[in-house]
Amino acid sequence: MATGPLLLPNGYDGTVTDATESATVPASTKRGRGEKSSATIYDIAKLAGVNPSTVSRALSKPGRVSAKTQKIIEDAAEQLNYQVNPFARALPTGRTQTIGLIVADITNPTFFDIIRGAETTAAARDYTLVLAESAESPETEITAARRMMGTVDGLILASPRMDDELIRELASGKPVAVINREVDGVPCVVPDVNKGISEAVRSLAANGHKNVAYVAGPPQSWMSVRRWEGVQAACEWSKLKAVRLESSKPTVDGGRQVARDVMDSGATAVITYNDLLAIGLMQELQAGGMRVPDQISIVGFDDIFGADFTTPPLTTVRSPLGECGSRAALLLLDLLLGQAGPEGTVRVETELVLRGSSGRLLVAN
Amino acid sequence: MATGPLLLPNGYDGTVTDATESATVPASTKRGRGEKSSATIYDIAKLAGVNPSTVSRALSKPGRVSAKTQKIIEDAAEQLNYQVNPFARALPTGRTQTIGLIVADITNPTFFDIIRGAETTAAARDYTLVLAESAESPETEITAARRMMGTVDGLILASPRMDDELIRELASGKPVAVINREVDGVPCVVPDVNKGISEAVRSLAANGHKNVAYVAGPPQSWMSVRRWEGVQAACEWSKLKAVRLESSKPTVDGGRQVARDVMDSGATAVITYNDLLAIGLMQELQAGGMRVPDQISIVGFDDIFGADFTTPPLTTVRSPLGECGSRAALLLLDLLLGQAGPEGTVRVETELVLRGSSGRLLVAN
DNA sequence: CAATTTTTGGCAACCGGTTGACAAAATCTT
DNA sequence: AAGATTTTGTCAACCGGTTGCCAAAAATTG
Numbered sequence: 001m002a003t004g005p006l007l008l009p010n011g012y013d014g015t016v017t018d019a020t021e022s023a024t025v026p027a028s029t030k031r032g033r034g035e036k037s038s039a040t041i042y043d044i045a046k047l048a049g050v051n052p053s054t055v056s057r058a059l060s061k062p063g064r065v066s067a068k069t070q071k072i073i074e075d076a077a078e079q080l081n082y083q084v085n086p087f088a089r090a091l092p093t094g095r096t097q098t099i100g101l102i103v104a105d106i107t108n109p110t111f112f113d114i115i116r117g118a119e120t121t122a123a124a125r126d127y128t129l130v131l132a133e134s135a136e137s138p139e140t141e142i143t144a145a146r147r148m149m150g151t152v153d154g155l156i157l158a159s160p161r162m163d164d165e166l167i168r169e170l171a172s173g174k175p176v177a178v179i180n181r182e183v184d185g186v187p188c189v190v191p192d193v194n195k196g197i198s199e200a201v202r203s204l205a206a207n208g209h210k211n212v213a214y215v216a217g218p219p220q221s222w223m224s225v226r227r228w229e230g231v232q233a234a235c236e237w238s239k240l241k242a243v244r245l246e247s248s249k250p251t252v253d254g255g256r257q258v259a260r261d262v263m264d265s266g267a268t269a270v271i272t273y274n275d276l277l278a279i280g281l282m283q284e285l286q287a288g289g290m291r292v293p294d295q296i297s298i299v300g301f302d303d304i305f306g307a308d309f310t311t312p313p314l315t316t317v318r319s320p321l322g323e324c325g326s327r328a329a330l331l332l333l334d335l336l337l338g339q340a341g342p343e344g345t346v347r348v349e350t351e352l353v354l355r356g357s358s359g360r361l362l363v364a365n
Numbered sequence: 366m367a368t369g370p371l372l373l374p375n376g377y378d379g380t381v382t383d384a385t386e387s388a389t390v391p392a393s394t395k396r397g398r399g400e401k402s403s404a405t406i407y408d409i410a411k412l413a414g415v416n417p418s419t420v421s422r423a424l425s426k427p428g429r430v431s432a433k434t435q436k437i438i439e440d441a442a443e444q445l446n447y448q449v450n451p452f453a454r455a456l457p458t459g460r461t462q463t464i465g466l467i468v469a470d471i472t473n474p475t476f477f478d479i480i481r482g483a484e485t486t487a488a489a490r491d492y493t494l495v496l497a498e499s500a501e502s503p504e505t506e507i508t509a510a511r512r513m514m515g516t517v518d519g520l521i522l523a524s525p526r527m528d529d530e531l532i533r534e535l536a537s538g539k540p541v542a543v544i545n546r547e548v549d550g551v552p553c554v555v556p557d558v559n560k561g562i563s564e565a566v567r568s569l570a571a572n573g574h575k576n577v578a579y580v581a582g583p584p585q586s587w588m589s590v591r592r593w594e595g596v597q598a599a600c601e602w603s604k605l606k607a608v609r610l611e612s613s614k615p616t617v618d619g620g621r622q623v624a625r626d627v628m629d630s631g632a633t634a635v636i637t638y639n640d641l642l643a644i645g646l647m648q649e650l651q652a653g654g655m656r657v658p659d660q661i662s663i664v665g666f667d668d669i670f671g672a673d674f675t676t677p678p679l680t681t682v683r684s685p686l687g688e689c690g691s692r693a694a695l696l697l698l699d700l701l702l703g704q705a706g707p708e709g710t711v712r713v714e715t716e717l718v719l720r721g722s723s724g725r726l727l728v729a730n
Numbered sequence: 731c732a733a734t735t736t737t738t739g740g741c742a743a744c745c746g747g748t749t750g751a752c753a754a755a756a757t758c759t760t
Numbered sequence: 761a762a763g764a765t766t767t768t769g770t771c772a773a774c775c776g777g778t779t780g781c782c783a784a785a786a787a788t789t790g
Contacts, residue, residue, distance in 0.1 A: 038515075040746055051770050056748060066768060086516050087461075088746030090452040092775040098495075098516075106481040109474070109670055116471040119496060128512070130463075131484060131496045144488075150403075151451050151463075151493070279674060305474055306671025309644060405776055416740045421778060431738060453776030457745040 039080035048076040059084070098128045099332055100152035101325075102144055104159045106133045108250070109304045110274060110321060114158050114179060117325025125333050127153075136218060136249075138162045145170055154332040157181075158325070161220040175335040177328040181222035187335070188345040189327045193223075193230045196317035196350030200271065200299050201234035203352065207360045209269040209297060211241045215258050215281065217250045217273030224250075224273050227301060231271055243267065247277055255280020259288065268296055268361050275300035275307045275316055282310060282357060297358035312356025320348050404445035413441040424449070463493045464697055465517040466690075467509055469524045471498045473615070474669040475639060475686060479523050479544060482690025490698050492518075501583060501614075503527045510535055519697040522546075523690070526585040540700040542693040546587035552700070553710040554692045558588075558595045561682035561715030565636065565664050566599035568680075568717060572725040574634040574662060576606045580623050580646065582615045582638030589638045592666060596636055608632065612642055620645020624653065633661055633726050640665035640672045640681055647675060647722060662723035677721025685713050 041055040048055065050069060057064040058073040065073070076082075090096045101118050103111040119129045130152055134141030138161045145162075148155060154175035160167060164183050170176050171186045178188045204212060214231045217224035228244055235242035245261045247254040255277035262270055262281060272278040278300030282292055290296055292312060300307060303318035327346050406420040413420065415434060422429040423438040430438075441447075455461045466483050468476040484494045495517055499506030503526045510527075513520060519540035525532060529548050535541050536551045543553045569577060579596045582589035593609055600607035610626045612619040620642035627635055627646060637643040643665030647657055655661055657677060665672060668683035692711050 042746075052746090053748075053771080054769055056746095057769085060748080064768080069768080083511075083515060085456075085746055087452045087455040088775095089748080090775090091450075091456055091746080091777090092748050094775090096452075106477075106484055109477070112471070112474070112477055115496075119471055119498060123497065123509075128516070129496050131480075131494050132488065133484060146448075147493070150448055306674050309671050309674035311676030407776075417776090418741080418778075419739055421776095422739085425778080429738080434738080450776055453745095454778080455745090456747090456776080457778050459745090 038085070039077075039082045040085070041082075043080055044073060044076045044082055047080065048072045094153075096151060096153050097126065098130055098152045099329065100130045100132065100145075100148040100155040102132050102134055102141060102148065102155065102157050102160070104134050104136050104141075104161060106131075108276065109306065110276075110302050111158055112305065113321035114325035114328075117322035117327075118156055118329045119325075121326040121329040122333075125329075127329075127333065134161060136161060138220065142166055149173055153336050156325075156328045156332060158328075159221065159223065161218070175332050177331045177335075179324045179328050182345055187331045187343065189324045189331065190345055190347055191319035191324065191350045192347040193227055193317065193319075193350055194234075196319075196352050197227070197230040197271075198234045198237070199352035200315070200317055200358075201231065201238050201240065203354065204269045204297060204299070204358065205238040205240055207297065207358070209240065209361055211243070211265070211267040211269070213262055213265045213267035213270045214242060214244050215247050215255070215262070215270060215272040215277050216244055217247065217277075221250075221273070227271075227273060247273065250274050250277055252276050252280035252283070255282075256284040259284035262296075263288075263290075269299070269358065270296065271299045271301075273301060275302050275304045275314060278314055278316065278357070279307070279310055282314070291362075292357050293359035294362040297361070299358050303353050307353075308355060310357070315355045315358040316353050317350050318353045319350050323348055403450070404442075404447045405450070406447075408445055409438060409441045409447055412445065413437045461516060461518050462491065463495055463517045464694065465495045465497065465510075465513040465520040467497050467499055467506060467513065467520065467522050467525070469499055469501050469506075469526060471496075473641065474671065475641075475667050476523060477670060478686035479690035479693075482687035482692075483521055483694045484690075486691045486694040487698075492694075492698065499526060501526060503585065507531055514538055518701050521690075521693045521697060523693075524586065524588065526583070540697050542696045542700075544689045544693050547710055552696045552708065554689045554696065555710055555712055556684035556689065556715045557712040558592055558682065558684075558715055559598075561684075561717050562592070562595040562636075563599045563602070564717035565680070565682055565723075566596065566603050566605065568719065569634045569662060569664070569723065570603040570605055572662065572723070574605065574726055576608070576630070576632040576634070578627055578630045578632035578635045579607060579609050580612050580620070580627070580635060580637040580642050581609055582612065582642075586615075586638070592636075592638060612638065615639050615642055617641050617645035617648070620647075621649040624649035627661075628653075634664070634723065635661065636664045636666075638666060640667050640669045640679060643679055643681065643722070644672070644675055647679070656727075657722050658724035659727040662726070664723050668718050672718075673720060675722070680720045680723035681718050682715050683718045684715050688713055 041052045044055045045052040054065060054069065055073050058070050099122055101115060105111065122129045130148065132144040132148060134144055141160060142162050145155065149170065155170065157167065157176065157178045159180040160178060167178065167183050168185055176186055178186055180190060182188050182190050212235055214228050216228060232242050243265055245258060245265060247258045250273055259281055270281065272281060278298050282298050285296060286292060292298055300314050300316035302321060303316045307314040307316050406417045409420045410417040419430055419434065420438050423435050451461065464487055466480065470476065487494045495513065497509040497513060499509055506525060507527050510520065514535060520535065522532065522541065522543045524545040525543060532543065532548050533550055541551055543551055545555060547553050547555055577600055579593050581593060597607050608630055610623060610630060612623045615638055624646055635646065637646060643663050647663050650661060651657060657663055665679050665681040667686060668681045672679040672681050
């Protein structure tokens with residue numbers, strides 16, 4: 001009847017609280033497969049000759065204990081190579097130093113910049129980023145969100161597909177920030193599409209285009225609607241005809257599939273919901289013998305990684321995605337630190353990035 | 366002197382343990398800003414008329430309680446919309462249902478696929494992925510790793526930059542899996558470069574090339590060394606001359622910068638450490654008037670997103686990055702469930718993806 | 731139907747920090 | 761120097777689950 005913790009690593013057996021042991025080494029050797037587990041505040045307290053609560057205060061409430069005691073405790077902590085146990089801390093306080101990010105689709109490079117932006121600013125403030133994806137499904141999204149809410153201090157939803165109402169419900173529990181969508185009562189970071197779109201449409205009009213097609217994104221996408229509205233408005237202003245086409249999915253493949261419809265529409269310029277659609281569309285049109293931009297101009301959205309690898313390089317309305325991620329993280333962190341920033345929506349600028357895929361129409365239509 | 370928890374949301378005030386209250390609603394209304402916080406096993410126990418420990422067993426130890434009690438408890442849990450508190454569970458057990466992933470650079474699309482692969486398989490097994498980056502710095506990496514070790518059940522290091530010794534030290538604490546590098550005694554997932562490289566070199570030789578340049582990656586990169594060795598061996602076998610060039614950083618920009626050296630080297634075919642370098646290099650060479658592949662062939666590594674957007678599309682040695690992420694996650698999860706899989710290194714195949722950037726040499730050199 | 735074995739549920743300790751209340755010690759007043 | 765005030769450290773309860781141990785209940789056996 002050995003009492004060793006080999007078979008049941010999580011048992012509470014063995015560790016008698018015996019005051020006779022030496023105090024220079026952390027008492028605990030219990031967790032896991034017998035490795036040195038990290039020291040606790042109790043170990044520090046014993047070594048420093050103070051009460052554990054004093055240790056706790058010294059380590060987290062600056063100024064609450066005298067400089068002298070502070071020093072003794074810090075030295076002891078250092079000597080024992082102490083690291084707080086995040087769970088033990090999270091249990092009473094609820095704080096976890098963690099923020100969650102849910103993206104619609106990890107496959108989509110649009111989100112990589114957002115992830116990067118959020119991760120970088122979170123890390124800079126000593127927060128850890130937890131990532132999940134919804135696979136474009138509102139149900140998966142809400143499940144992931146609910147699961148995360150338990151473990152994070154705040155949540156960022158990038159291009160959420162769930163209902164406004166659900167988002168508000170989540171936001172009533174813990175701080176939530178939304179990217180690429182505007183939800184009443186919830187802090188949002190939204191690229192203001194108007195500037196970029198009007199630049200794009202004006203450029204198309206100046207190059208002699210009369211008929212513009214907009215290739216839409218997923219129906220649940222708030223941003224797709226906004227972009228379509230923007231395109232309509234700008235086209236009206238520039239006296240162009242605008243028609244809306246649907247896509248099956250907002251990917252390169254979806255772009256290829258919509259090429260037929262684009263041809264049939266008679267448009268000489270196409271603005272797509274995102275760059276992936278634009279790239280797929282361009283590939284398919286070129287494969288069919290069309291010359292871009294001589295016969296048809298293509299404009300994407302977002303300026304994702306790789307948008308300038310194509311031939312011709314893609315003209316696109318750039319959204320500062322990395323900035324969106326970063327701003328959303330900041331919004332959240334401010335909320336968490338109690339210094340509520342400007343309540344409403346943060347708008348970031350979009351701009352036209354004029355490259356080779358749009359230009360003057362050389363062939364009369 | 367109101368005792369309301371408004372100003373000090375984390376206080377323990379107020380909640381007297383009064384047995385007279387109605388039992389149909391979770392007693393707790395304390396956490397946060399006064400919203401309904403989730404029910405605890407104590408609430409369930411009260412509602413079901415059993416002991417909290419019985420609830421705990423019913424919910425996590427299948428078969429430990431009778432079917433009847435099980436049902437009563439499950440119903441009560443459902444009614445109260447119970448969710449386990451992950452911290453409370455993690456505190457005594459150490460289990461967190463979380464795995465960490467540290468990548469060298471979130472900016473680098475190579476890691477996108479790895480992240481996706483890991484996230485997807487983790488999520489499928491009900492684990493959450495926690496992400497951090499090391500910004501290509503060994504110091505940042507070890508800091509991030511140490512921080513993470515406290516909060517995750519296992520860790521994946523993708524292209525780690527730290528010493529073998531440090532990796533083994535980490536691995537002695539909790540399960541660790543490594544991607545893109547082989548470390549003795551630690552489970553690794555490594556693309557086997559030989560097949561892809563020999564295909565690539567054979568193809569170059571068949572197209573009349575005699576001099577090959579390899580553009581190396583970061584000096585700490587284990588994989589860069591492996592690739593250079595592979596290129597050397599394959600070139601020797603095919604009787605080609607191989608020379609190694611250094612790059613400043615493994616990015617598109619780094620590729621542009623190395624163009625000069627490539628020209629000077631007299632090589633007619635270039636194999637680069639990764640696709641980013643290849644793309645940058647190709648852009649710069651083309652900007653300087655070189656024709657690809659007529660005057661120079663370019664072969665990258667990894668087949669990242671966008672590698673086929675270029676003109677000509679990039680020939681590259683594909684590593685199944687998504688599979689690497691997924692396999693590493695599986696390795697870890699198996700380890701966590703105690704069913705240690707095959708101890709050693711998992712090798713995944715690489716293959717040449719022949720596209721337009723490599724081909725027959727048209728101009729005598 | 732009694733004796734024995736197996737199930738099942740309850741008790742209480744425990745994980746490792748945090749914090750309100752309070753008393754002891756130190757500092758400041760007058 | 762005695763009293764008032766402030767600083768500092770201790771006590772104990774608490775967050776919400778988990779689990780070893782034990783006794784009561786149920787099932788099995790003779």
